[in-house]
Each structure stands twice: as C-alpha cells, then as structure tokens.
Amino acid sequence: MDSLTLDSKTWLLVLTGAGVSAESGVPTFRGMGGLWEDQPVEAVASPEGFRKDPSLVWRFYSERRKGAAAVHPNPGHEAFVAWERHLGDRFLLATQNVDGLHTRAGSQRVVEMHGNLFKTRCSGCERPPFDDATVYPVGAVPACDACGKRLRPHIVWFGEYLDPADLERIETFALQGATSGRLVFLAAGTSGAVFPAAGIVDRVRRAGGETWLVNLDPAENSSRFEHRVVGRSGEVLPGLAKLV
Numbered sequence: 001m002d003s004l005t006l007d008s009k010t011w012l013l014v015l016t017g018a019g020v021s022a023e024s025g026v027p028t029f030r031g032m033g034g035l036w037e038d039q040p041v042e043a044v045a046s047p048e049g050f051r052k053d054p055s056l057v058w059r060f061y062s063e064r065r066k067g068a069a070a071v072h073p074n075p076g077h078e079a080f081v082a083w084e085r086h087l088g089d090r091f092l093l094a095t096q097n098v099d100g101l102h103t104r105a106g107s108q109r110v111v112e113m114h115g116n117l118f119k120t121r122c123s124g125c126e127r128p129p130f131d132d133a134t135v136y137p138v139g140a141v142p143a144c145d146a147c148g149k150r151l152r153p154h155i156v157w158f159g160e161y162l163d164p165a166d167l168e169r170i171e172t173f174a175l176q177g178a179t180s181g182r183l184v185f186l187a188a189g190t191s192g193a194v195f196p197a198a199g200i201v202d203r204v205r206r207a208g209g210e211t212w213l214v215n216l217d218p219a220e221n222s223s224r225f226e227h228r229v230v231g232r233s234g235e236v237l238p239g240l241a242k243l244v
C-alpha cells in the first residue's frame with residue numbers, strides 16, 4: 001500500500017462522507033437503501049417534504065439525533081485528529097456528515113458542508129442556528145421563540161444550496177496550499193455522487209495537488225484520483241500516513 005507522507009510542506013484537505021461513520025454504526029445513505037420507513041428519503045430531507053409534513057421530518061431527525069448521540073467516533077475519525085495535531089493550520093477537514101462525530105473525536109478545523117444534526121434554525125427569521133439535541137415527541141413541530149414560525153433542522157436538504165462561506169473556506173485553503181506548499185487532497189467514505197463535494201478532486205488537480213481516495217466500494221469519481229485505497233476507513237486511515 002502507498003503511504004501518504006505528511007511533512008512540513010504539506011497542506012492537507014480532507015473530505016469525508018457517510019462511509020467514515022459506518023464503522024461507528026451510523027447507516028450510510030446507501031445502507032438505508034435510499035428509503036426511510038418505505039418513503040423516499042426526499043420526503044424527510046427536502047423543503048417540499050418539510051412543507052408537506054413537518055412532523056414527519058422532525059420524527060426522522062429526532063430519531064437520527066437519538067442514533068447519533070448513542071454512537072462513538074471510530075479509529076478513522078481519530079486518525080484525522082492525529083494528522084491535524086501534526087499539521088495545525090495546514091489541515092482542513094470538510095465533511096458531508098451531519099452526525100458531529102468529527103468534532104466529538106477532537107477535530108477542530110472542520111467545515112460541516114451539509115449542516116449538523118445537533119443544530120436547529122428558524123424557517124421564518126434570521127435568528128442564527130443554535131445547538132439543539134432535543135428528541136421531539138412524535139407529532140411535535142417546534143416553533144421559534146422569536147417569531148413563532150416553524151423551526152427546522154440545520155441540514156442542507158436535497159435541492160438546497162450549500163453555505164457559500166463554507167465553499168470559500170475550502171477554496172481559500174486549497175489555493176493557499178497550492179501556492180505556498182504541497183497540496184494534498186484525501187477523500188474517504190464518500191460515493192462521489194453529490195456535488196459540489198464530488199468536484200473538489202478536479203479542483204485540486206487543476207491546482208497541481210496530489211489526490212487520494214479511501215473507500216470501501218468504487219466511488220463514482222474514483223478514476224479522478226491518483227492514489228486509491230480500497231478498504232474500511234477505520235482500518236486503512238490509522239496506518240496510512242507517515243508523519244515526518
């Protein structure tokens with residue numbers, strides 16, 4: 001197996017997907033078969049679904065909160081913490097996961113591109129998203145203290161845009177890495193099907209960066225990566241990097 005050298009010139013951008021949390025017991029999107037209680041996931045993860053049945057959406061996210069609160073980070077999450085300790089500001093972790101396991105493991109420079117299960121925001125006013133681990137009772141739809149409108153999970157749903165500030169942070173990091181050092185991009189546990197995350201590999205290659213993929217099954221964009229390691233992230237990542 002190739003090894004990934006992390007030296008004093010390296011700027012490492014990591015992208016993670018649901019696969020990295022699979023060994024903690026969080027089902028991947030594919031693991032769920034794209035369905036929840038026989039309904040397409042879109043019914044509980046889109047603005048249309050929320051308009052149609054907000055209590056169903058809150059039941060789904062309340063269950064996911066319960067599930068995510070009961071699991072623990074695995075050795076894959078822990079490997080990123082060790083790499084960040086070694087690289088400091090030359091490390092950035094972009095994740096599509098909403099389970100909060102990277103920060104619970106101790107990662108600090110994290111961009112949660114798709115939001116966070118343990119945050120809630122208002123669907124009506126500009127009040128900033130707030131921490132919320134509440135598991136709401138079946139049938140409940142919480143309302144905003146400030147304006148009375150419905151609260152919603154702080155999650156990027158199908159058909160919604162990512163926060164431009166998050167994308168800019170990733171872009172700025174990649175540019176800085178490419179111009180002042182050796183830029184490396186590593187994606188792990190992601191099917192490479194959801195954009196814009198799936199396009200980061202090409203962005204990094206255009207900037208002259210090195211690219212790595214650690215995934216259990218072939219990702220849709222596998223061929224775009226120079227180095228590919230097939231396996232479980234919790235088994236592969238802890239032994240992959242050489243910290244020098």
Ligand SMILES: NC(=O)c1ccc[n+]([C@@H]2O[C@H](COP(=O)([O-])OP(=O)(O)OC[C@H]3O[C@@H](n4cnc5c(N)ncnc54)[C@H](O)[C@@H]3O)[C@@H](O)[C@H]2O)c1
Pocket residue numbers: 016017018019020021022023026027028029030031096097098099100114188189190191192193194214215216217218219231232233234
């Ligand atoms: N944990 C979470 O927060 C979570 C879970 C499910 C879905 N989602 C959301 O659903 C979307 C799904 O996209 P995605 O690409 O992240 O996930 P995905 O479910 O589409 O793909 C997961 C990928 O991980 C791989 N994989 C499975 N187990 C693995 C392991 N142990 N080690 C390494 N790779 C493994 C699979 O081969 C697959 O290619 C995302 O937008 C995400 O926000 C998040």
Ligand SMILES: [Zn+2]
Pocket residue numbers: 122123124125126127144145146147148149
């Ligand atoms: Zn409000």
